[in-house]
Amino acid sequence: MKNYLLNIMLDVVPQPTESLFRTSGKIFVVVGILTIIFTLITIYLVRLDAKISKLENKGK
């Protein structure tokens, strides 16, 4: 009986993954912020790339 109860309790207790990370749904805020940072870094790199291309063409 005791074991049976314990099993039921373990089933009800959510997995750590589910409990901590997704309950609030706020993980999307982190995803959004990472996306913004990554987009800005990419734009910076693309512009730097274009500037260097310009310099390369000027030298020829």
Place this chain on the structure above:
Amino acid sequence: MAKIPYKWYKLLAVLLLGYTLIYGLLIPLPTDVGILDETIRNLFYHVPMWFGMMLILMAAWIYSILYLQNQNPNHEIIARSLTYSGILMGLCGLFTGMFWGYNTWGSPWTNDPKLNGVAVGMTMYAGYWLIQKSVNEGEKKARLASVYNIFIFPLFIALIFVMPKLAKFSIHPGSGESVNFKTYNKTNNMEMVFYPAIIGWTLFFVWIAEITARYELIKQRKENEKLFA
């Protein structure tokens, strides 16, 4: 010369990294990862740093050999840029690893064969940087750095890849009697993010190396113009 003629690889890098950053955080995880818990997601960010570093340093090694073979100064510039980019990746891997380790094992530096190998390896690459900065004569510097690079890359791989595999115990996957991919249960598909992450991060740092190499080439051309003007 240093400019890679295929532009699409930059777009591919950005797309794969975007996928990695977004889906890597949202993908459901295996439930039996122990104390790692949610931090197993670092598999998509910390681990590709090391894989990418090894690939990029290998490319640098090949370019160093090419330089000694045909004395084309452009090859030395490419090798140097790739090496710096690889070192940057290694430092990213090191610092993320220390942060991850601090929050998992309670200490930023454990006595693990992989960590000690990397410490020695990074010191060897610091030596490469020192050669680049301390020798004045162009050609002598290029030859010295190339020979040194050819010499240290196999040692570095031995230190961070072969030695940990031979070690009895390591907390890093794939070495000694430790866990690896196959030991986790398959409630998920982490490989679906892991392999794109490796390709994406590597291409991204190749892009950075390409920009460095093109800058160095322009600088060199300016110096030559000044010399012959």
